[in-house]
Amino acid sequence: MQETDKEIFEKDAKDYLPVFNRYKIVLDHGEGAYLWDNNGKKYLDFLGGIAVNVLGHDYGPLVTAISEQAKKLIHCSNLYYTQPQADAAAKLVALSGLDKAFFGNSGAEANEGAIKIARKYAHQIDPEKSQIITAWDSFHGRTIATLTATGQPKYHEGFGPLPDGFDYVHYNDIEELESMMSEKTAAVMLETIQGEGGVYTPEGDYLKKVRALCDKYHALLIFDEIQAGIGRSGKFFAYEKYGVKPDIVTLAKGLAGGVPIGAFIVTDAVAKAFHAGDHGTTFGGNPLACAAANVVLDTVPKPEFLAHVEAVGSYFKQQLEHLKAKHPALITDVRGTGLILGAELASAEHGRDIVNDCLAEGAIINCTAGKVLRFIPPLIITKEQVDTVILTLDDVLAKYDK
Numbered sequence: 001m002q003e004t005d006k007e008i009f010e011k012d013a014k015d016y017l018p019v020f021n022r023y024k025i026v027l028d029h030g031e032g033a034y035l036w037d038n039n040g041k042k043y044l045d046f047l048g049g050i051a052v053n054v055l056g057h058d059y060g061p062l063v064t065a066i067s068e069q070a071k072k073l074i075h076c077s078n079l080y081y082t083q084p085q086a087d088a089a090a091k092l093v094a095l096s097g098l099d100k101a102f103f104g105n106s107g108a109e110a111n112e113g114a115i116k117i118a119r120k121y122a123h124q125i126d127p128e129k130s131q132i133i134t135a136w137d138s139f140h141g142r143t144i145a146t147l148t149a150t151g152q153p154k155y156h157e158g159f160g161p162l163p164d165g166f167d168y169v170h171y172n173d174i175e176e177l178e179s180m181m182s183e184k185t186a187a188v189m190l191e192t193i194q195g196e197g198g199v200y201t202p203e204g205d206y207l208k209k210v211r212a213l214c215d216k217y218h219a220l221l222i223f224d225e226i227q228a229g230i231g232r233s234g235k236f237f238a239y240e241k242y243g244v245k246p247d248i249v250t251l252a253k254g255l256a257g258g259v260p261i262g263a264f265i266v267t268d269a270v271a272k273a274f275h276a277g278d279h280g281t282t283f284g285g286n287p288l289a290c291a292a293a294n295v296v297l298d299t300v301p302k303p304e305f306l307a308h309v310e311a312v313g314s315y316f317k318q319q320l321e322h323l324k325a326k327h328p329a330l331i332t333d334v335r336g337t338g339l340i341l342g343a344e345l346a347s348a349e350h351g352r353d354i355v356n357d358c359l360a361e362g363a364i365i366n367c368t369a370g371k372v373l374r375f376i377p378p379l380i381i382t383k384e385q386v387d388t389v390i391l392t393l394d395d396v397l398a399k400y401d402k
């Protein structure tokens with residue numbers, strides 16, 4: 001029996017760990033860039049499950065691949081080989097220019113694996129080479145090691161003692177990074193484009209200079225592309241956009257179009273640090289998740305697909321700039337590239353209200369870091385859909401523009 005929203009809210013309040021500050025709708029199904037709630041109300045989805053549903057909802061080839069794989073084999077353990085896993089790894093290696101891939105189930109797990117292999121690699125050079133430098137306002141996950149890597153004190157509070165060896169620098173500040181590095185630095189880990197922290201892109205040659213410092217101190221460069229990867233920047237990997245190759249890249253979110261997955265990909269030199277038994281996973285890389293990933297990996301890297309992201313993204317950014325010009329007291333900055341865009345509000349006062357008002361008007365958007373409206377929609381959205389969301393936002397902002 002279909003329950004009412006009220007019944008579901010009450011059940012959730014009673015039985016679900018209250019860690020999510022949820023919006024009061026119950027979602028039921030989707031198609032393309034649209035979602036429908038339990039009452040049949042339609043929404044334009046400009047969040048895409050937080051950068052996950054890259055191919056939109058109910059994408060035929062993805063649904064078919066998942067159903068066909070489910071009929072054959074959902075899971076069989078990494079004690080055996082499967083073709084979907086071998087195929088997905090081969091595709092990631094070819095696309096990344098790196099050499100070995102490993103699959104887990106989430107972004108946090110991908111970063112956890114990247115941290116482990118970087119530590120092991122550095123340990124062979126010098127057991128004291130263990131420092132990992134990350135950025136303030138970064139986001140790397142919720143496990144104990146990845147929340148420590150996350151440069152936001154609010155996520156650390158109450159979870160100590162946290163693991164040693166993590167230091168933080170301001171993103172885009174190369175001098176500060178240089179002052180922090182030495183031969184004891186095992187790795188520098190950065191989001192190629194910061195997402196959750198407020199949509200910040202690398203300025204000028206920042207990432208190239210980071211690469212040079214890593215080379216100077218024999219430290220590994222880890223790019224967390226869990227949010228910015230999988231075509232979102234207009235390139236398959238965001239690092240292609242900035243002409244810098246990491247030693248390790250991590251992926252998750254969009255990689256399997258909505259099926260839980262994570263991956264880290266490393267160079268051969270780094271891969272040699274791990275031997276059988278050094279790492280593992282029960283679910284990671286199972287044939288169901290990899291069959292889904294194979295559809296994404298056959299679709300998103302196509303030049304015409306990436307060109308669409310680039311075109312719609314720059315159009316969207318232009319429209320956000322117009323909105324900023326129209327509401328200068330409310331929007332103070334527009335940032336991002338491709339389809340990872342942010343509009344910073346003058347204050348955090350109305351962030352959540354604006355998201356809620358858009359929701360009431362049938363547009364799902366997000367506010368991160370308190371006051372940055374973040375747009376990370378399915379990569380298949382059209383200019384017309386951008387126009388719709390911009391119109392909605394314009395109306396909603398007018399309400400707060402005094």
Ligand SMILES: *Cc1c(COP(=O)(O)O)cnc(C)c1O
Nearest residue numbers: 106107108139140141195226227
């Ligand atoms: C979402 C995210 C993570 C964590 O991924 P989970 O799947 O939630 O564990 C890590 N890094 C970045 C950049 C992310 O956006």
